[in-house]
Amino acid sequence: xxxxxxxxxxxxxxxxxxxxxxxxxxxxxxxxxxxxxxxxxxxxxxxxxxxxxxxxxxxxxxxxxxxxxxxxxxxxxxxxxxxxxxxxxxxxxxxxxxxxxxxxxxxxxxxxxxxxxxxxxxxxxxxxxxxxxxxxxxxxxxxxxxxxxxxxxxxxxxxxxxxxxxxxxxxxxxxxxxxxxxxxxxxxxxxxxxxxxxxxxxxxxxxxxxxxxxxxxxxxxxxxxxxxxxxxxxxxxxxxxxxxxxxxxxxxxxxxxxxxxxxxxxxxxxxxxxxxxxxxxxxxxxxxxxxxxxxxxxxxxxxxxxxxxxxxxxxxxxxxxxxxxxxxxxxxxxxxxxxxxxxxxxxxxxxxxxxxxxxxxxxxxxxxxxxxxxxxxxxxxxxxxxxxxxxxxxxxxxxxxxxxxxxxxx
Amino acid sequence: xxxxxxxxxxxxxxxxxxxxxxxxxxxxxxxxxxxxxxxxxxxxxxxxxxxxxxxxxxxxxxxxxxxxxxxxxxxxxxxxxxxxxxxxxxxxxxxxxxxxxxxxxxxxxxxxxxxxxxxxxxxxxxxxxxxxxxxxxxxxxxxxxxxxxxxxxxxxxxxxxxxxxxxxxxxxxxxxxxxxxxxxxxxxxxxxxxxxxxxxxxxxxxxxxxxxxxxxxxxxxxxxxxxxxxxxxxxxxxxxxxxxxxxxxxxxxxxxxxxxxxxxxxxxxxxxxxxxxxxxxxxxxxxxxxxxxxxxxxxxxxxxxxxxxxxxxxxxxxxxxxxxxxxxxxxxxxxxxxxxxxxxxxxxxxxxxxxxxxxxxxxxxxxxxxxxxxxxxxxxxxxxxxxxxxxxxxxxxxxxxxxxxxxxxx
Numbered sequence: 001x002x003x004x005x006x007x008x009x010x011x012x013x014x015x016x017x018x019x020x021x022x023x024x025x026x027x028x029x030x031x032x033x034x035x036x037x038x039x040x041x042x043x044x045x046x047x048x049x050x051x052x053x054x055x056x057x058x059x060x061x062x063x064x065x066x067x068x069x070x071x072x073x074x075x076x077x078x079x080x081x082x083x084x085x086x087x088x089x090x091x092x093x094x095x096x097x098x099x100x101x102x103x104x105x106x107x108x109x110x111x112x113x114x115x116x117x118x119x120x121x122x123x124x125x126x127x128x129x130x131x132x133x134x135x136x137x138x139x140x141x142x143x144x145x146x147x148x149x150x151x152x153x154x155x156x157x158x159x160x161x162x163x164x165x166x167x168x169x170x171x172x173x174x175x176x177x178x179x180x181x182x183x184x185x186x187x188x189x190x191x192x193x194x195x196x197x198x199x200x201x202x203x204x205x206x207x208x209x210x211x212x213x214x215x216x217x218x219x220x221x222x223x224x225x226x227x228x229x230x231x232x233x234x235x236x237x238x239x240x241x242x243x244x245x246x247x248x249x250x251x252x253x254x255x256x257x258x259x260x261x262x263x264x265x266x267x268x269x270x271x272x273x274x275x276x277x278x279x280x281x282x283x284x285x286x287x288x289x290x291x292x293x294x295x296x297x298x299x300x301x302x303x304x305x306x307x308x309x310x311x312x313x314x315x316x317x318x319x320x321x322x323x324x325x326x327x328x329x330x331x332x333x334x335x336x337x338x339x340x341x342x343x344x345x346x347x348x349x350x351x352x353x354x355x356x357x358x359x360x361x362x363x364x365x366x367x368x369x370x371x372x373x374x375x376x377x378x379x380x381x382x383x384x385x386x387x388x389x390x391x392x393x394x395x396x397x398x399x400x401x402x403x404x405x406x407x408x409x410x
Numbered sequence: 411x412x413x414x415x416x417x418x419x420x421x422x423x424x425x426x427x428x429x430x431x432x433x434x435x436x437x438x439x440x441x442x443x444x445x446x447x448x449x450x451x452x453x454x455x456x457x458x459x460x461x462x463x464x465x466x467x468x469x470x471x472x473x474x475x476x477x478x479x480x481x482x483x484x485x486x487x488x489x490x491x492x493x494x495x496x497x498x499x500x501x502x503x504x505x506x507x508x509x510x511x512x513x514x515x516x517x518x519x520x521x522x523x524x525x526x527x528x529x530x531x532x533x534x535x536x537x538x539x540x541x542x543x544x545x546x547x548x549x550x551x552x553x554x555x556x557x558x559x560x561x562x563x564x565x566x567x568x569x570x571x572x573x574x575x576x577x578x579x580x581x582x583x584x585x586x587x588x589x590x591x592x593x594x595x596x597x598x599x600x601x602x603x604x605x606x607x608x609x610x611x612x613x614x615x616x617x618x619x620x621x622x623x624x625x626x627x628x629x630x631x632x633x634x635x636x637x638x639x640x641x642x643x644x645x646x647x648x649x650x651x652x653x654x655x656x657x658x659x660x661x662x663x664x665x666x667x668x669x670x671x672x673x674x675x676x677x678x679x680x681x682x683x684x685x686x687x688x689x690x691x692x693x694x695x696x697x698x699x700x701x702x703x704x705x706x707x708x709x710x711x712x713x714x715x716x717x718x719x720x721x722x723x724x725x726x727x728x729x730x731x732x733x734x735x736x737x738x739x740x741x742x743x744x745x746x747x748x749x750x751x752x753x754x755x756x757x758x759x760x761x762x763x764x765x766x767x768x769x770x771x772x773x774x775x776x777x778x779x780x781x782x783x784x785x786x787x788x789x790x791x792x793x794x795x796x797x798x799x800x801x802x803x804x805x806x807x808x809x810x811x812x813x814x815x816x817x818x819x820x
Contacts, residue, residue: 058494065493065496068504075482083479093475096556
């Protein structure tokens, strides 16, 4: 049985017309011979309305009740999508998370999927149903209660269902038409990427290209489910996110990511001894501060400086935490800079090509952009720059790595 | 375990403030020592919105999808009510129809309850939960799908849950403060009835006093669950609907009911032979026309007239049906009157008191109201009158049977 998964986000099912538009896409795939699992989000705005109700009632709400309330949005869309398909002559029915069931752990509000039972769905495909419309974002937790997967969880639902159904591909329909070499609002010559590896997509997603939920990409990578990011409002092919082995020829750099709202903290003159990093980053972890880049200067006299970056939202909490741990860390002073941004180049080609970092630094130097902090991973080089240089840095790097050229071959 | 059931309709949970108001009533009962099952409807307007979606998508919709969509309204309210109670310090959780489960038959959209499994709910009461908030109007049909009970089904849910939990009483909170001797908008001296027998309530409900769903009263009568109809917006006691044995002293007549929109059809000059009634009412039943009063005139020459009433909404369909069956019935003509109304007096005291019909006819004659058709049952006498006399007839009968007097003793 050849199965395709199609996922439609909130803006793609925002009203009855858009649901009909999405259903027409589904119908075309059915006519092409696929059995289709359609995963739907709540109608745009609905989840926010329901979350608003919950927050008005209670600040410290019971996450199990939150889940029962909020999951109703996808329940409505799944039924409406099934009816719309039926009306077009396509045999379809809706599936709630508890009906499949999609079993999750007990972490209500941010549950993890443990198992998708597809036996009942497959039996219905065999019986002649062409489409299973699945309510996204929700599953069944221990104790027979509805659990939601956290915001944006419908992408994750779609990938998990695709993996469990052994689907050929999981198409994520959204309001952008693919993954771009960088944000076209910053660099008009940015172009849509035809194929991108899971690892690259993960780096881009976590670096700020908010097209796909990081969780869903991780899951797709683990189960080798090819994804396609494409637009609900056109028929153009989108971007395929797949295993790197399925990409014939890799550019050295695939895309330029950026994160505008960063902050940098330097803990000055700490003792250069085992355990000092733990003394700094232990309290930050306990305070739920997500630390990104970390650099330790070379020690000269047994003392050193430790610099790290956090998201601007976490900045005050981070500073207060370090202040509070002053005695146990033992430092001379704190220097903070709330005026920084991070720019990264990402590409699996880096593994086999040297000189990427060098080319990056030259390009930035040519445009007079000063680099404050550098970190590297196997397929990524990131630099921290003053925020006002961010846009310039993105454009310089996009040009330096030839990203405005022709689309990469599939 | 002393269990109370409290049911709140759509206007009683129309917004977060009203949910809080309802929750305060629940809290008071918990403080008085009860374990409480709260049955909630959808927020007022929500069900209509969802039904509107369904009808826009499809005129001949799949009732299973309709049910999945529409049941979401009660899901939201049940979660919000549970959260509101928790916020007040009352241990509560929500229960969807499929979670209890409340099992129904497969008649989606108008399902009948087959069994309410209370084991899980009772176990939670034992564990320390004081309140089970149950989504009304819905259950679990064969095939693991959501079934709704039809409009107003939350009353029926409440009574079924009360019966299954062996509850002391089922309080139906609504926007009126009880059952009245007649509609106070027609007769300002109408008064609230303290206690009324199930049978009387059934006659009043089906005669037009739309306070409780007929189905829920039938169910309460079968399982001897005392009901109380009371207001969400005051603390006054309402009307107890109970077994007639629990009513010490019965008035002969308890209330005056009326139904404004009736129509009368007379099939003239049919042969007075066995099977002629079947020839008329068979086709009407097949056409789903609900026939109310039926009178056959005395035959003189082997021919007779047959008169019946239907609701005005069914009138055109009824007339067309009789037209279509003209040959098999064999009649001379049809006389139709769309300008009639029905007025009834109801009371279990009639069983042991004679002369009720006579007193009714005299009262109407004194005010010059002509009676067109009469039907009687054990505890009811109904007359058909010209519509413009309906209000006068109601007032005359309310006075004639002394209903404006003191409240009937409990």
